[in-house]
Amino acid sequence: MSNGTLRDHLSVRSAKPLSFTTRLRAALGAAKGILYLHTEADPPIFHRDIKSSNILLDSKYLAKVADFGLSRLAPLPDTEGDVPNHVSTVVKGTPGYLDPEYFLTRKLTDKSDVYSLGVVFLEILTGRHPISHGKNIVREVNRAYQSGKIFSIIDGQLGSYPLECVERFVTLALKCCQNETDARPSMAEVVRTLETIWLMLPESDTKVAEPPMTNVVKMTSPPSSSSNMNNYYTSEVSGSDLVSGVAPTITPR
Template sequence: MKKTYQDMVSIVRIALGSAKGILYLHMEANPPIYHRDIKASNILLDPRFTAKVADFGLSRLAPVPDLEGGVPAHVSTVVKGTPGYLDPEYFLTHKLTDKSDVYSLGVVFLELLTGMHPISHGKNIVREVNIAYSSGMIFSIIDGRMESYPSKCAVKFIELALNCCHDETDTRPSMVEVVKELETIWLMMPESDTKMSESTESDPEKVFTPTSSSSTLKTLYTSQDISGSDLASGIIHTVTPR
């Protein structure tokens, strides 16, 4: 099957790599990190559509255990982020959690499948997709440039994205659950065995300098930032958040 950006296999591959990168930050980094600015332009791609999470300028350290061993449920902080991707509960309460990154990633997932911007002409992508899903018109909002795709995979992908974008923090899945669901969708795709072996191959790192800081998911770059493949290989990166 021809691999293009509008190809469902590439979309799931990008989503899975991005999710594994964020899972690395939440679970494997020492100390754990909340990215706080997940958006399309902060997820870079190499020519094989391997996703790399970039730009940690707004990142914050996750809460650490106190003297009694308890871990605070959130970080209280001034709201930072990008309109359209910003967790609404974080915006209202100033309480940053790992689920704030989950919300932002869910918006990216919706962008991948619909080709819509997070906010455009007064319309919000989460609201528009929710309306289409509730009215049974979900396939009408899938990017018209998409080639043929398995309808079951597309529906499960949209349902996952919408679950990530719930207004209530506790209703959203964890990053572990997001990765597991994406792996399930990946295996549902045609030629899943071939795709899985391709996804676990390790490529030599080649670094290129992006030509613009506003590069999007449709721009192909290679970066040395956190990637999904790094999580699988157990490589630990040093990231110094602000």
């Protein structure tokens, strides 16, 4: 992708630091791509390795979720028609992004992707790596949030930003990173919250950066042999299509 990965632009040495509006748009685009995998792909897919270096940015800084090398197909209905809510599997993923409940139980769920995306949101807000000098980003942001010092750890390259929007984004990120699976929002709830935050932005900001109209989920490495996924998934989704809570119909190509 012409603008590399999201991680490239969150580095302290980034030549092109991203504004809060651009970062929020990237977060929304990535969330919609993952929502597609969870609800529209047939069968649904658990990504299992969501991280800022697997979110690519095109020439317009629209986000594309990439790298399906660790992805797993969601469970299928059993003989009685019931659908298990998890896949039992060997723990794989990237340290710092791993769902702690998945790590302990080896039960992979859609909420495992929610946790990993929450860590990406914290990276977007702070510019920090998930694990740096022995410090975990979730623990550090939680500590700052609980002590009322959350703005002290916001990325200095973020520039000016609406305080209420950032507060809501922080709250969403920390909800995604709850230790207990049931305490985390669904990906549909994540998308709706991000869209609400987007609508709160000053009109001057949103005119400069329109919300993502197209999300392309591209496979950049082969899936497991049991997978039978297409190479490209394209969804044409406007910035408010999911506010109603109804996921759009998206056709693989």
